[in-house]
Amino acid sequence: MIRYALKCAEGHDFESWFQSAEAYDTLAASGHLSCTICGGSDVRKALMAPKVAANDARSDAPSDATPPARPLSNPGAAPSNPAEAAIAALREKVEKTATYVGGAFAKEARAIHEGEKPDRPIWGEANATEARALIEDGVPVAPLPFRPKSKSN
Template structure:
């Protein structure tokens, strides 16, 4: 068995075990290796520190290598699906949140940290009525609520900002 540090095209880092490098390459080519955070199939090996055996652990390192030889590892069936760290409900929720973020980005204007000011201008008729999104502090949100401005928070994507 071999452990690889992996990274997807969204820079999510994770690790996974494979029977060997050929097994990794085969599963990657068949689209079976996916990011557990965003489900991307654009995955590659990340830079890893080498696992150097110390002399005080030499005998144990040999035992582990023999225990994990490819002959001792049962082959996965050709139709095996990639292992997932999330269940179906979590995957569905992530997909819905991603679709929501995409829809908002395509149909609304991003005003960034000016959200509260711009929302007030629209509410008071000082600016054209249009969908906007951006960032607001809890104080900004409280003030908008007190002014009667209709707004709602946009849930963050899981893993965003981590």
């Protein structure tokens, strides 16, 4: 397991654990990383200092040079702040009132917009190119600040 400090295009800093460096690279290349704060998909590794133990008796003492790691949010735990509570409430509402269409989101949203399918609330996944095309064509879409539970790490 490896922990990376991450940063989104909006400047939000957060951390996440990955099975390996290769696992991070695979997820990043396939667009499966998202900001835990805004949901943005433009996520990159941030500069991070490794924790290095000293070879003397002081190695057990806490170092002032390395700040303590921030606790990571646990998706299964109760929300620890108002933002997490709001996201949890939004997730609950979306899951109760909308149909999850997965990777077919762009196709379904366009079909609903063009009247080919009945109007209904849907949610799912679209890559940046698909989302941009929907927006350019006037299809009302918005990013959600969470991923499907089956895809959360």
